[in-house]
Amino acid sequence: MPPQRGTAKTVAYEDLKRAILTLERKPGSALEETELCELYGLSRTPLREVLQQLSGDGYVTLQLNRGARVSDMTHFTLRDFFLAAPLIYSAILRLAAQNATLVQIDELKAAQDAFREAMDTGDVTARALTNDRFHRITGRMAGNSYLMASLDRLLIDHTRIGMTFFRQTRGAKDERLKLASAQHDEMIVAIEDGDEDRAAELALEHWALSRDQIELFVMPPGLEAPLGQPPKLKSA
Amino acid sequence: MPPQRGTAKTVAYEDLKRAILTLERKPGSALEETELCELYGLSRTPLREVLQQLSGDGYVTLQLNRGARVSDMTHFTLRDFFLAAPLIYSAILRLAAQNATLVQIDELKAAQDAFREAMDTGDVTARALTNDRFHRITGRMAGNSYLMASLDRLLIDHTRIGMTFFRQTRGAKDERLKLASAQHDEMIVAIEDGDEDRAAELALEHWALSRDQIELFVMPPGLEAPLGQPPKLKSA
């Protein structure tokens, strides 16, 4: 799925992914070719190929004669997200517990160390990216390319959503972060033990925690029955 | 997910997909750029972009400085396939029953008509492609982009596998084809009725039928306990 391990091209590919995941590039924003060419020191031909790749991976949306945009997140995607996430996450973690190799388990532990460190520093971006990395490793452990396709797309949006709600984590809410981290630790144990039922269960608990945070963010207390019109939609 | 509705480029994109799904292009076979350029009347730049797209969609695998190959199917992928298929198919059909529009239901009926027709003619390719089309429509009905990513990849391989076992359908085995078709009909009813439980159930039954055919093909009767070595694997 990674494009190639070329040089400047890979840098562009990876950095665009990072920028999209961290909301540095906002959903729906235009990606102009010449700007990106200068930024990454590529000519348009290879840069366009990077954009095609990112499109296939779900990071970017292409429109004929109208260039590339960062894939946007509507409330439709949020609804889809809520439906797909528990299904895929639990399946992935079950398979991870079945199939993880020792090397991968070490990778996962390292990722968790990095996440814990990012938790301590207040760096929102680092939290989101290290968390993203943790879950992508569980995906690789599962080693199922079909499910991986869904996981990849879920994580794009999960990480982007996380960038907004990790930001508001203060005081009492840090308990949630600690809980999330503790769940990661338990996942590692379950995977090491090959305890697939426990791993799947943890995936669902972890998702439930995340879901509650998202719901809190989407629907803050006190605004549960908002008056007035729903946000206006573009008609297709 | 479709690239654009350009002209020659779209033709190349769609035709390559078709050729890959029908095994006209064999798994693992090389896709040389100049050959494809002549075939589709494109220069290398847009053709390469098509290959990048197909790579993102899972039809094609790219290697740095070594070009593109048709994604191959090992028995690893077959194992992954058996794990992921029931999960995704049932989820997709459940959502399809929830969300299908009337227009989509008409499309699905048309696809089923085409499938039935292909069943009568002995045309293996037509069977595989119309069946593929039927299931992709259910995916669009479900309208969940996350799960769609997995479904797309499952259907690539399911259709390719189908190309081999549809071929051996004769005499008594036609019963299986009729049953598959009848299941399609029942799916349409369940979707029209919004009966999501029934739709999900049918997805599993349909999968079970398909799985049995695949198992028969992979492990023909009389070879259930083969002697000697398992097929040799390429390490890594």
Place this chain on the structure above:
DNA sequence: TGTATTCACATTGTATACAAATTGGTCAAC
């Protein structure tokens, strides 16, 4: 005879130039 090195060829990767399409703005007409 077997192995290693070299060189020519073929194929992929990149840059640039050119063609086509879209966008935004101006001006005229209603």
Place this chain on the structure above:
DNA sequence: GTTGACCAATTTGTATACAATGTGAATACA
């Protein structure tokens, strides 16, 4: 004042030429 057409400027799409990498055959050497 609003609508519409037209034109310039920007941006995307395509072709071609060139650079770099990989492949394989022939040859030299052990």
